[in-house]
Amino acid sequence: MDAATSGTEDKTPHRFHRSLSGLGVIILTLSVLSPGVSIFVSGASILQQAGTGSVIAFLIGAVVCYCQTALIAELGAAYPTAGYDYAAIGHAMGDWAGATTYIATLINMPVFLNLSAIGIAIYLAPFGIPLSATMITFITIATVTALAMLNIRANEMLTGIFMLIEFAALLLVAAIGVWHAQPDAAVCVLNPVHLDNGVWIAASIGIIGIAVNNSSWALAGASQALMFSEDMKRPETIGRIILIAFLLTVFFEIAPVFGTIVGAHDLKAVLANDAPFETFLGQYLPAFLLKLVSLSIAIAIFNACLAGFVGLGRTVFSMGRTELFTAPINHALTRLTRRTDAPWVALLLLGTSTALATYIPLTAKLLLLSGSTTILTIFYVLGVYIGRRSGRTGARYRTPLFPLIPLLGVGIVIGEAVVLWLDAETGRKSLFICAGAYLLAFCYYRFVLMRRPGGWKMRGPDDIDALVARDVVDA
Structure with missing residues (x-):
């Protein structure tokens, strides 16, 4: 339906038709977080950085990422809307937190999508396409x-097909590595070394620590299932769906890293190359198969972009529904196509801003993104503590080992902040920029939204708002 076809509809929160199963949400979530993109793009730098310590770094990173994922699973299960973790945080902590996180991360959406889109040209290069990367x-x-x-x-089916191609490429790397496991493979994994100017040296705790931070970021993203929760037939199960997506991500990312480290017959050549996974496969596969792998990576990136647009388009829609902007903008963002329930204005806005983000320097994009996760984790930890005490979270999914996991979350925030601070070139600047963005976003809430007649209150789909209101009363 068109979400703005009548005056009556304009006065009520809009939502999407609930048609997705849990499997459908998992497919879309794995597509947008894309283990293939994480490994072949982000994972390559981790391998170069930590060397054979990459396996340990990914295993520890999985534990770190689990703590963050478990926290947002509880928050999201309590308020499963297209508003993503921003709305879930607002439900647990108060409207101010929802508005602040919504606005502070607004620019991150097109930047994140653009970083994925520009990677396609790199992996299509072997095919000699006569077009510029831009x-x-x-x-x-x-x-x-x-x-x-x-x-x-339809997008669930399309992304599912692309996802199978992506997973086949990841399993190919893992299988070749295990099949050709080298005699000293266990020693390499348990005694981490990395290359420094072509010479093997022991990987220090600092090197492994940075790799852990980067690998936890590469494994993150299962919470993006929340973007599709308004389309779910059973949104109350979203907490478990998030954890299932996380576990699948861990397997499909760690397996190829392990296979590459244990199976390379010339490990020095692999780790010295800017494309370590392709170099590894080149030791065993003919050139035409390597081209197919490059094509599968390009498909994975395309799939991540597509699923990302579907999900984030819904998040932009939810910003209009909760009236974060002026009335004409809010009205436009909540318009849905009659046949497909697609938030077409939100998608066009997202597409235009993502294209314009191509002209933002890469350094600036990294500054906008790298510190944001750390700050969001602070909201996750506080959200679970406050939500449990107020009875707003924990009814449908509870973070295990409470309060241990939130306490570990505090340690994770401190560790990530230290790692970012030690990186004076990018990390430290990112912390200041992201903290400034959150401060400005809070000011927008305090001096713009709250000065409206009657103030401002976060809104979601009518059925979820009614359900959580009942749960809070019962608690």
């Missing part, structure tokens, strides 16, 4: 914007 990026963004207008069930 043009390929623009074509990718235009294509995924158009496809995101389809019914979400």
Whole structure:
């Protein structure tokens, strides 16, 4: 339906038709977080950085990421809406927290999507496409914007097919590595070393620590299932869905890292190359198969962009529904196509801003993104503590080992902040920039939203708002 076809509809919160199963949400979530992109892009730098310590770094990173994921699973299960973790935080902590996180991370959406889109040109290079990298990026963004207008069930099927191709490439790397496991493989994994100017040296705790931080970031993203929760038939199960998506991500990311380290017959050549996974596969596969692997990586990136547009388009829709902006903008953002329930204005806005983000320098993009996760983790920890005490969270999914996991979350925040602070070139600047963004966002809430007649209150889909209100009363 069109969400703004009548005056009556304009006065009530809008929502999407509930047509997705839990499996459908898992498919879309794994597509947008894309283990393939994380490994072949982010994982490559981790391998170069930590060497054979990458396996240990990913295992520890999985524990770190689990703590963050378990926290947001509890918050999201208590308020499963397209508003993503921002709305879940606002439900647990108060409207101010929801508005602050919504606004502070607004610019991150097109930047995040653009970083994925520009990677496609790199992996299409072996095919000699006569287009510039910028043009390929623009074509990718235009294509995924158009496809995101389809019914979400159609996107579930499309992303599912692409996801199978992506997983096949990851399993290929893992299987080849295990099949060709070297005699000293266990020693390499248990006694981490990395290359320094072509010489093997022991990987220090600092090196492993930075790799743990980066690998936990590469494994993150299961909470993006929340973006599709308004389309779920049973949104109350979203907490478990998030954990299932996380476990699958851990397997499909760690397996190829392990396979590469234990199976390379020339490990020095692999770790010295900017494309370690492709170099590893080149030791065992003919050139034409390597091209197919490059194509599968490009498909994985495209799939991540498509699923990201579908999910984040819904999050932008939810910003309009909760009236974060002026009335005309809010009205436009909540318009849905009649046939597919796609938030077409939100998607067009997202597509345009993602294309424009191509002209933002890479350094600036990293500054905007790298510190944001650390600050959000603070909200996760506080959200679970406050939500449990007020009875707003914990009814449908409870973070295990409470309060141990939130306490570990405090340690994670401190560790991530220290790692970012030690990186004077990017990390430290990112902390200041992201903290400034959150401060400005709070000021927007305090001096703009709260000065409206009657103030401002976060809104979600009518059925979820009614359900959580009943749960809070019962608690």
